[in-house]
Amino acid sequence: MSTFAAVVLFLGVLAYAVLGGADYGAGFWDLTAGGARRGREPRHLIDTTLAPVWEANHVWLIFCLVMLWTGFPGAFAAITTTLYVPLGLAALGIVVRGSGFAFRKVVVHTEQQRVTGAAFATSSVITPFFLGTVAGGIASGRVPTAGHGDPITSWVNPTSLLGGVLAVLVCAFVAAVFLTAEARRRPVPAAELERRRIADLGRWFRRRAQASALVTGVVALAGIGILRADSPRLFDGLLSRGLPFVVVSGVCGVAALGLLGRASPRLLQALAVTAAGTVVVGWGVAQYPYVLGTHLTIDAAAAPPATLWALTIVAGIALVLVVPALALLFVLQQRGRLQSH
Amino acid sequence: MALSLTLSAAEILSAAGTLVADGALAADPEQLWPAREQMAFTLGFHIILVPFGVAFTFLMLIANYRGITRGDETAMLLARRWSQVAAVLFAVGAVSGTVLSFELGLLWPGLMGTYGAAFGIPFAIEGLFFFIEAIFVAIYIYGWNRMKPWPHFWSGVPVVLSGIGGTSSVVAANAWMNQPAGFTVRDGRIVEVEPVKVLLNDAFWYEALHMLLAAYMVAGFTVAGVYAVGMLRGRRDRYHRLGLLIPLTVAALVTPVQIFVGDVAAREVFRNEPAKFAAIEALHETDTHVPEVLGGYYDDNEVHYGVGIPWGASILSGYVPSTEIKGLEEVPEEFRPTDRAVTVVHLSFDVMVGIGTALLALSAWYGWAYWRRRDIPRSRWFLRATAVSGVAAIVALEAGWVVTEVGRQPWTVVGHLLTRDAVTTEGNIWLLFGATVVLYVLVGIATFSVLGLLRKRWRAADAAGDPSDAGNEETTVPYGPGASA
Numbered sequence: 001m002s003t004f005a006a007v008v009l010f011l012g013v014l015a016y017a018v019l020g021g022a023d024y025g026a027g028f029w030d031l032t033a034g035g036a037r038r039g040r041e042p043r044h045l046i047d048t049t050l051a052p053v054w055e056a057n058h059v060w061l062i063f064c065l066v067m068l069w070t071g072f073p074g075a076f077a078a079i080t081t082t083l084y085v086p087l088g089l090a091a092l093g094i095v096v097r098g099s100g101f102a103f104r105k106v107v108v109h110t111e112q113q114r115v116t117g118a119a120f121a122t123s124s125v126i127t128p129f130f131l132g133t134v135a136g137g138i139a140s141g142r143v144p145t146a147g148h149g150d151p152i153t154s155w156v157n158p159t160s161l162l163g164g165v166l167a168v169l170v171c172a173f174v175a176a177v178f179l180t181a182e183a184r185r186r187p188v189p190a191a192e193l194e195r196r197r198i199a200d201l202g203r204w205f206r207r208r209a210q211a212s213a214l215v216t217g218v219v220a221l222a223g224i225g226i227l228r229a230d231s232p233r234l235f236d237g238l239l240s241r242g243l244p245f246v247v248v249s250g251v252c253g254v255a256a257l258g259l260l261g262r263a264s265p266r267l268l269q270a271l272a273v274t275a276a277g278t279v280v281v282g283w284g285v286a287q288y289p290y291v292l293g294t295h296l297t298i299d300a301a302a303a304p305p306a307t308l309w310a311l312t313i314v315a316g317i318a319l320v321l322v323v324p325a326l327a328l329l330f331v332l333q334q335r336g337r338l339q340s341h
Numbered sequence: 342m343a344l345s346l347t348l349s350a351a352e353i354l355s356a357a358g359t360l361v362a363d364g365a366l367a368a369d370p371e372q373l374w375p376a377r378e379q380m381a382f383t384l385g386f387h388i389i390l391v392p393f394g395v396a397f398t399f400l401m402l403i404a405n406y407r408g409i410t411r412g413d414e415t416a417m418l419l420a421r422r423w424s425q426v427a428a429v430l431f432a433v434g435a436v437s438g439t440v441l442s443f444e445l446g447l448l449w450p451g452l453m454g455t456y457g458a459a460f461g462i463p464f465a466i467e468g469l470f471f472f473i474e475a476i477f478v479a480i481y482i483y484g485w486n487r488m489k490p491w492p493h494f495w496s497g498v499p500v501v502l503s504g505i506g507g508t509s510s511v512v513a514a515n516a517w518m519n520q521p522a523g524f525t526v527r528d529g530r531i532v533e534v535e536p537v538k539v540l541l542n543d544a545f546w547y548e549a550l551h552m553l554l555a556a557y558m559v560a561g562f563t564v565a566g567v568y569a570v571g572m573l574r575g576r577r578d579r580y581h582r583l584g585l586l587i588p589l590t591v592a593a594l595v596t597p598v599q600i601f602v603g604d605v606a607a608r609e610v611f612r613n614e615p616a617k618f619a620a621i622e623a624l625h626e627t628d629t630h631v632p633e634v635l636g637g638y639y640d641d642n643e644v645h646y647g648v649g650i651p652w653g654a655s656i657l658s659g660y661v662p663s664t665e666i667k668g669l670e671e672v673p674e675e676f677r678p679t680d681r682a683v684t685v686v687h688l689s690f691d692v693m694v695g696i697g698t699a700l701l702a703l704s705a706w707y708g709w710a711y712w713r714r715r716d717i718p719r720s721r722w723f724l725r726a727t728a729v730s731g732v733a734a735i736v737a738l739e740a741g742w743v744v745t746e747v748g749r750q751p752w753t754v755v756g757h758l759l760t761r762d763a764v765t766t767e768g769n770i771w772l773l774f775g776a777t778v779v780l781y782v783l784v785g786i787a788t789f790s791v792l793g794l795l796r797k798r799w800r801a802a803d804a805a806g807d808p809s810d811a812g813n814e815e816t817t818v819p820y821g822p823g824a825s826a
């Protein structure tokens with residue numbers, strides 16, 4: 001029963017990592033898109049792509065928080081009394097990002113767009129970094145069962161920093177792949193590109209996808225060494241139970257890198273999502289059966305059975321109502337039925 | 342009825358007694374004060390946005406429905422523009438709501454760690470509704486151009502329904518803090534939970550209903566107020582008239598119901614939350630024939646400078662002057678709210694009821710004129726009153742939350758968990774609070790200026806005689822002049 005609740009919670013983490021992650025990654029490319037003139041086209045694409053879906057994707061975070069504090073209340077309190085610095089910063093980052101994005105859609109002057117856009121884009125990089133450090137702190141066992149762990153070293157440590165950097169990179173990679181596909185869906189004729197002297201967005205994002213895939217791969221490889229030195233138990237878990245997922249992630253990442261520009265966008269998206277998702281799953285499997293590090297088990301942390309049943313029913317309703325609704329949203333979005341005003 | 346009063350009061354007092362025996366009397370953690378300020382500030386900010394996600398969308402759908410069924414272009418234009426406003430406010434509401442989720446853990450680990458297994462259940466349900474709301478808000482807001490009118494309209498209906506469901510769920514959690522039920526604590530840990538009793542606790546139905554109606558009042562009066570200002574400035578076209586009529590009609594219909602529900606709620610508080618009721622009445626000594634004291638401040642066990650209506654409180658609580666009202670003296674001293682807290686609760690209640698009554702009068706004025714002449718009252722004072730009614734409704738909403746939240750102190754979960762035991766003992770909350778205030782003030786200013794920008798743009802489009810293009814943002818591509826493909 002408690003394992004089931006943990007799996008539901010973890011599916012939420014997975015969904016947020018992939019869907020919410022892609023939105024954060026788009027912010028990364030927004031930040032690095034260059035000056036107002038050069039970055040106009042990619043930013044416009046990011047705007048149109050993100051606007052209808054980011055709020056729905058964001059709800060996965062709420063889902064995770066709620067599942068965690070209801071299903072595993074003690075673990076939640078332990079996490080918040082230890083990792084309050086990165087969590088507080090992430091919360092403020094979320095406010096800046098969401099409102100910055102919403103405001104930029106409305107304002108027209110370049111100056112104002114620069115401010116709101118910078119707010120959106122910068123916080124899109126900072127927030128996943130801090131959430132990544134939180135994941136690293138939990139995974140490396142730095143959150144004591146009773147909470148109140150070290151407020152600094154719990155997230156300023158090799159594993160947390162690796163988690164933060166990887167989170168930013170993986171988000172950027174997934175976003176670049178998705179935005180490449182989005183650009184392909186709205187092709188601009190060559191003559192038009194020539195006339196307005198702008199780059200082909202498909203190629204623009206493809207190059208970035210390739211670059212970020214490479215960098216992510218290098219960091220992930222270096223990360224193996226870091227984990228081995230800093231959190232040997234997580235390392236062991238990843239290389240035993242978690243190994244299949246780590247391998248799949250690597251293979252998908254390499255395949256996506258090799259096939260970028262050749263395979264169909266849909267296949268590439270699937271590969272990118274699998275590469276990102278299996279990293280997260282690998283972490284979850286490696287950590288099983290523990291909620292915190294290797295000291296608080298799922299079973300020991302779980303709420304009473306009736307609460308877990310209530311959560312199960314909620315998850316069931318989510319499966320019946322929310323998943324089809326989300327599918328509808330994505331289908332409408334893919335078919336170009338949802339547009340800015 | 343009298344029996345149940347004494348019972349519940351006795352229960353709370355005995356629970357309090359146990360805690361004293363346990364020696365829970367430590368000095369307050371240094372985080373208590375800033376944490377409460379932080380929570381109050383962020384919740385107070387977020388709650389202003391709630392009516393616009395919950396009820397404003399309903400106004401939007403009314404305009405949309407009218408637009409489709411009667412081919413009313415003006416109504417359609419209003420719906421379209423309102424959805425753009427909703428898009429901005431919904432985004433700010435979504436992220437400021439997320440902050441509250443974080444804060445539950447960051448500020449109140451004592452609450453979440455011990456009671457999360459019960460307290461969390463309403464939030465899990467709220468999460469579902471929030472999902473549905475976020476999905477369909479997006480479909481509705483971005484579906485104007487490429488969806489057929491009726492499917493588009495229907496995509497807005499789940500937003501309204503999930504708004505109602507989501508609000509009710511969150512309020513269920515708050516109601517549970519006031520009248521906790523459905524759980525057993527053993528050795529500082531919840532060992533048994535009855536989810537249905539947690540959800541449908543005794544305070545649930547009137548708190549949820551009271552909040553929902555408040556949301557509809559705030560949205561209705563605020564939107565009507567915007568168009569009333571326009572009319573006062575001489576823009577008396579059909580666009581402004583309709584923009585005032587739709588929200589004001591909804592608000593005017595809701596207000597009398599709200600007064601009734603509020604009255605019932607107050608009596609429920611009298612029965613089930615005697616300490617809060619005593620704070621509302623600023624009453625020290627248990628007595629019959631208690632006057633209803635308006636205004637004043639509470640100090641040394643009495644109200645100074647208040648105006649008393651003889652027997653008022655007793656009659657309002659139990660219909661007869663002989664109704665006995667428990668005073669704060671019944672609360673053990675360790676758990677008695679401070680004098681200042683009593684003053685705050687007492688005055689907030691007066692503000693809420695005062696504004697509610699004024700809005701009822703405004704609604705009646707409007708209802709009378711509309712019934713007689715199918716038109717709004719001719720007086721400019723009516724427009725002036727409507728113009729400020731939105732702000733007034735927001736103040737009343739905030740005051741109501743102050744009553745229920747401050748009125749619960751020093752408890753977080755009445756009879757079970759003191760706020761000073763719920764608060765975190767980690768970190769310097771003042772830093773977080775300072776950063777949050779700066780950030781929220783900026784976000785608040787930006788929200789206003791962005792809405793002002795929309796208004797300016799629409800007015801320019803109307804002046805150019807091309808309102809159909811007004812809601813169309815394709816003309817304003819991000820980053821620099823000139824349209825893209």
